[in-house]
Amino acid sequence: MKPKIVYKNQPESFKFSEKNLEIAENILKKYPKERKKSAVMPLLYLAQRQNENWIPLAAMKYIAKYLSIPYISVYEVATFYSMYNLSPVGKYFVQVCTTSPCLLRGANQIVEICKSNISPNQNEVSKNKLCSWTEVECLGACVNAPMMQINDSYYEDLDKENTNKIIKSLLEDKPLKSGSYRNRKNTAPENSNNLNGGKIA
């Protein structure tokens, strides 16, 4: 994984919206008062949600002040975790899993499709600003490999053909539905509705 690059054109300021401020206060309630700095991760995620799926420096400063911790502490956390985006991503943010099981099932083909259709490099927004992609480590859906995550949904059991279709649909701003592309129901075997081979744990 490449180190994260902090975006150059940063917005001047950041503030939680009223709704998010309420959520933030509820998050704080989960932690003892003297340990409120533990809330840095959910708050960063909240900020990312509010700001088109990426965290500007202003938001980090805002959160640092909100939790009364040093700026660098927030910065350290934000740069450590791969799920925090520090530069803008497309409206559709494609995360392609390239860990061993997916790779064995052809994840590199998906990467190639992303490269040719969205942008030649990771973390670059496509020409029409709708889409961006990145390689990620295991997303925990190895049974349905290869797969990719687009925003909050998993697209599973992919191959060259349907990946092409999905990516094109994203670029046209008419995303196809998520889920298995071999008509499997969740992790159930093909042509069967039984999860875990019929035994429900």
Add this chain to the structure above:
Amino acid sequence: MPKITINGKELEFENGMTVLQACELADVEIPRFCYHEKLSIAGNCRMCLVEMEKSPKPIASCAMPATEGMNIKTNTKLVEKARKGVMEFLLANHPLDCPVCDQGGECDLQDQSLYYGFDKSRFSENKRAVRDKYMGPLIKTQMTRCIHCTRCIRFATEVAGVPEIGAIGRGENMEITTYLEKSMESELSANVIDLCPVGALTSKPYAFEARPWELKKTESIDVMDAVGSNIRIDTYGWEVKRILPRLNNEINEEWISDKTRYACDGLLKQRLDEPFIRKNEKLIKSSWDEALELITEKIQNTRPEKIAGHVGDLVSLENIFSFKNFLTDLKIENFEFRERETYLNGSDKINYLFNSSIKGIEESDLILLIGCNPRHEATMVNARIRKVYANRKIPVYSIGNPGDLTYEYNIIGETTAELRDIIKGQNSFSKKLLSSKKPLVIIGESALELNSGAYIFEEVKEFLKENNFINDNWNALNILTKNASTVGAIELKFFNVKESNNFMFFDKLKNNEFKLVYLLGSDNLKFEKKDTFVIYQGSHGDRGAEIADVILPSPAYTEQNGLYINLEGRVQECRKASYPPGNSLEDWKIFNLILEKLKKEVKSKNYQKIKELTLRNVINFTQLDALPKVKFNNSKKKENDFINEKIEIKKIDYYFSNSIARASKTMSDCRTVVNKQLKNGTIS
């Protein structure tokens, strides 16, 4: 005491020690990078691995608490193999640029790779490269060399109290940086250079200047503030190349302030190397004979009561002593060391010392600052206060607003009225103060400079005395002096004070009564020069030299032996590390020359004699470097009128506080950075 076996030798250790510390007791050296006595334990470099009986794998001795009956082996095959493995991983990404690295010769990694390093590299991949970071005008970075020991991060957050350094990214992409690469805003920042075990953080002003083995090392004392930090002066020829801290747990521990460390390049600039005489409004180089001739003529033609002597902030005890003898020999009674009208009660030794001692701060359970900003006035004292604050969260209160002190404190108020209420028991704080066992009251010079300075000092002293906070075991009364020469000058009674008037000298100065003013290294005395003849004797062409009619060059603190009394009353020795440029003469020699010209008797003709006589004049002097024995006289309290006024803490230009610092380029760089940050509003 519990027992531990190390390499077959059984020994006792104190509870709470780690295995590494126990090994040190047994004189077994454990290699380490991340562990440091004065910082918290990180345990991430893995260099200190040792073998423990019943443990299947080697343990990190720095993080493992020693327990009863442990059997530790440090000289086995397993340990050596483990350390070699760790070293190989550390060297995998470390550049082999020792010949161009400033740390070479004093590098922990270099030294330890001698014992645990592999002669060949098995790492055939590309080494990782990291972009250098900006950390301010003092710290040069070469981040590719970093081994991520995180000592600098821990120092910044724990000791300096400015959590600005951090590790960003993860795994192989981890990088050490300051937040958005801004300069570290601490007066202790350059200590990370000493802490860095490799050449990642090195000294910017000292870059490529010298190799450690070429330098002559002299153990000495710092004079940038009154703390008297213990330093080591490294010289190459006559140039002072750098100044490093010397361990002294009683005073500065292992740290020194940036001013102490980097004002040394000021010793090379703006130096007075020849006598000068002002002719037609211009200072012209002249000979010693000519200059001394003019001075003797002026002294002979001026009545003694029209002559005054003033001592500056960096002058040693012996020089103050010789100067005083010189003046009294000429029947001159006007002499002073204070730069401003600061209240002074020199009758009792406890009246001008930091009586609790710097180490004593660690015992206190409540601290009250009255009109002082320890961060700028005595950085090492502030570091100690921060240490107690961080360890025990003791409450700190302040009267007056000192700004950011790197720890939290409560402002009780900003006027003398609050102080009066506390003393009279009318403030809610009085209870807290009285219920504490070992309170610490620190009075700054800003408070003593006020019109109510006498009231503040005498009332606080009386209050502490009445409540038994001044006794044989604990003395809560502390005066925070700013200058290295202050305590020495008080001790040698170099001031004019009468019961009725504390500021006789200043009154005469204001009335323009002096026709001849002799400034001994004094640059901070402000006065209107009308028809006054000014003699300046000192090392640097600064404010004092600017107004002088005759300039006599003398050595700076690194160029002559001298005693200094620090704010606790400790007499310490500053040693000669190099020699002064040009035709400078030691201060006491100059006085003797003038006396000879005036046909007066010269009493002490060599340095040893003067030193001996000086020490005899120090009250209750026992030995060098020791805390003074202070006896407490039950003298009567002086009544002073209460004046209600604001206690304003005078901002001092930290990086420009004395003539050496003002001549230093490094200090002026630091000052520019801080002023810029003040303008941007990034710091307050």
